[in-house]
Amino acid sequence: MFTAHADAARTLSVCAPVQHHDPEDRLPAWLPLSAVTDAARRLSGQIVRTPLLHAPTLDRDLWLKAEVFQATGAFKERGALNRLLRLTAPERAGGVVAMSAGNHAQGVALHAARLGVKATIVMPETAPRCKVERTAELGAEVVLHGATVGEAKGKALELAAERRLTFLHPYDDPDVIAGQGTVGLEILADRPDVDTVVVPVGGGGLLAGVAAAVKAQRPWVRVIGVRLARRGGPTLADGINVHALGKLPQAIVDTLVDRVVEVEEAEIAAAMRALHRSFGLVAEGAGAAGVAAVLGGRLGRTGRTVAVLSGRNVDGDTLARTLAA
Missing domain, CATH: 3.40.50.1100 (Rossmann fold)
Structure with missing residues (x-):
């Protein structure tokens, strides 16, 4: 009897299928990777395929995904x-x-x-x-x-x-999130050996889309969101001055995003100045939040890092005051 049970167990162990988990299985049903790749095909030729700029004067292993070059100045x-x-x-x-x-x-x-x-x-x-x-x-x-x-x-x-x-909701919408996810596809295409992607967070549509696109293909890449520490009052970072993430983005952030850190107003202003002085790039406060987290030491060791410069739309007077400070 014992021998028979042992033989049966050996048979089961040989025949049991090996479980291979597809990274895409972690994506919600309403946002498969195909939704993002379909969005990329839809948008091709109608938006700017923005460059990935190496920024060694800011950090040796830092690249900038320059969404500031979109026609409207933002992702x-x-x-x-x-x-x-x-x-x-x-x-x-x-x-x-x-x-x-x-x-x-x-x-x-x-x-x-x-x-x-x-x-x-x-x-x-x-x-x-x-x-x-x-x-x-x-x-x-x-x-x-x-x-x-x-x-x-x-x-x-x-x-x-x-x-x-x-x-048309700005971030709590599957089609909007899929469109923002095309940023992640482009980052992986241009820098397939990236270790960390850093994304500004307001309502969370950009972070959710990028996390879905990146984690479905490179689950080991860290995805980090950057929020404004003091939300609700006057700020340089009006684009991320949002109290809470949308319901749909929050669901993705909870399952796919490695960390969310916060930056202060002074760190955002310093990042805006650093980007302008080093590259001549204009970034609005929200757009510079990822770089602020890198330069402010909020992330620790991140290896090859891409920070998304999400936008450039800042009033001239505000920009002049910030750069002169």
């Missing part, structure tokens, strides 16, 4: 365009509405105009002047409402109901 148009291209014919005909502190607003405005879709953007009254003016110049109807993005969202939803517009 947001990736997600905005992907979402617009996924609209149904009736949704296109009816028009869209969005809320934004500025960069999503410009992305929606630019590409909605290109596609012949009427766009209404609700922006908080505290939004940087340059972003408000640029959004209007790109052809969107701009409505200023409230002191925060949250208050602007309430107005946008109200307009969506009144005018039967399709609401």
Whole structure:
């Protein structure tokens, strides 16, 4: 009897299949890697394929993913365009509405105009002047409402109901997150030996998309988010001055992101100055947050590191004061 059981156990051990876990299995059902690669094909030729710049004067092993070279000056148009291209014919005909502190607003405005879709953007009254003016110049109807993005969202939803517009959320939307994830695809294509990717975090759409794209293909690469330490008040980093991540981004951050660190206002200002003095690059406060974390020693040893420069849209007066400090 014992021998028979032993033979059966040996048979089972030989025949049992070896379990191979696909890294993509960690992605949620609403964001498979194919959603990001499909977005990349959709966006090809319609956005800037931004460069990866080596920055040895800042850190020997640092590269910058320069989304500041997008037409609107920020990564947001990736997600905005992907979402617009996924609209149904009736949704296109009816028009869209969005809320934004500025960069999503410009992305929606630019590409909605290109596609012949009427766009209404609700922006908080505290939004940087340059972003408000640029959004209007790109052809969107701009409505200023409230002191925060949250208050602007309430107005946008109200307009969506009144005018039967399709609401385009800046970060809590699968198509928007997939569009932002194309940043991650490009980083891996240009720097396949990257060890760490550092991403600014406001609502979390960029971090979620990049984490999904990177971890599905290189699960050992560290993905680190960078938040503003003191959120809610006046700041250079209005683009990440968000109290809480969106529900969808938070789900990905909880499962795929290695760490989220915080940076202070002074560190962001120092990073903006370092980028300008070393490269002549203009980065808004939110855009410089990843570099701020690197230069401020918030990350420890990270090996070959890519920091996403997410945007450049800062008022001239604010930039001049920051660079002169």
